Amino acid sequence: MTRLTDGHGATRRQVLGGAAGFAAATLLTTRGFAQEGSPEAEGEWTFTDDLGVTVTLPHRPTRIVADVNAAAPLWDFGIRPIAVSGWTVDTPAAFGNVPLDTPIINAVAGEPEPDIEQLLELDAELFVTITWGFDDVWSFTSVDAYERTQQAVPVLAISVAGVADENLLGFVELAEALGADLESPELVQAKADFEAATEAMKAAAAEKSDLATFFGYISLAEGVWYAAYPPDWSDLTWYRSLGLNIIDPDVEPGAFWETISNEEAIKYPADILFNSTRAGTSTLEELQANPIFNAHPAIAAGQVFPWNQDFILSYQGLTDALNTVIDALANAEKVTG
Secondary structure: OOHHHOOOOHHHHHHHOOOOEOOOOOOOOOOOOOOOEOOOOOOOEEEEOOOOOEEEEOOOOOOEEEEHHHHHHHHHOOOOOOEEEOOOOOOHHHHOOOOOOOOEOEOOOOOOOEOHHHHHHOOOOEEEEEEEEOOEEOOOOOHHHHHHHHHHOOEEEEEOOOOHHHHHHHHHHHHHHOOOOOOOHHHHHHHHHHHHHHHHHHHHHHHOOOOOEEEEEOOHHHOEEEEEOHHHOHHHHHHHHOOOOEOOOOOOOOOOEEEEEHHHOOOOOOOEEEEEOOOOOOOHHHHHOOOOHHHOHHHHOOOEEEEOOOOOOOHHHHHHHHHHHHHHHHOOOOOOO
16 A cells, blocks of 8 residues: 555645555554553563564653554553654644643654654653554654654554454553553543443444435535545444444545545435544535535535544543444434435
């Protein structure tokens, strides 16, 4: 895959959420991969990530920097990165509960790599990121950039490919290895809320199984809009496994999106439309003011809801994501033929 070498530039890459299209030296495993982590505060610390990379340190790291898409779930588990970087530092929804004034150390605006000098100045002991697949390490645009960072600070990557609830376990394991207390009252309650929301989602999807839903990034200013291909997105794959009726656009697996011209806005009629929370998306009012888009049944009916494209792989983050879909189902009705 070479999704970052399609010639469309950094802005589009940030929007589409490709990843760092380079061949990683190691291969992504499934969530069944046995994580190896040692949570002890004293003594040697080791952890093997979802690319098969093992990091071994003299002690458990406490000075952690992370891509914002990894920082958000870690924060919910009580692991507090001291700085962030990444493609989505300009997207508040990607931060989750991470304070928006957390230092951002991108080396270059519009590119995801962390600044190595700042990593060293911060005395960072570990950099955590995510991976979308065999050749995708999200925080880096090239294998050289990845290796340069590894030489300065150890890098771990947790998979966000496959199915979201399984990916969640990767952050559970890493957070525990980093010292998170999974039996704390806050996390016990967060897990219970997550399990309850999962059951509520199943019930809501079954009750409204006749409603067709569609996910995308829709912006009048772009001149095109992007229809998400559910099997490529672990959150949408998970929603579908819970019973949500999601339309597949006509695109090859691995493409993540179908690009649709504004003139084709009604190509996929749906009862509910979920629009990305990334910067630049159009509001419902803007879409309804456009005659072409207002011909889409979901838009005409006002049944447009947010989709956090940067879904957060913590109990709290996935509970929020589920509740958004549940609320949409509860407040929507059949508007397609």
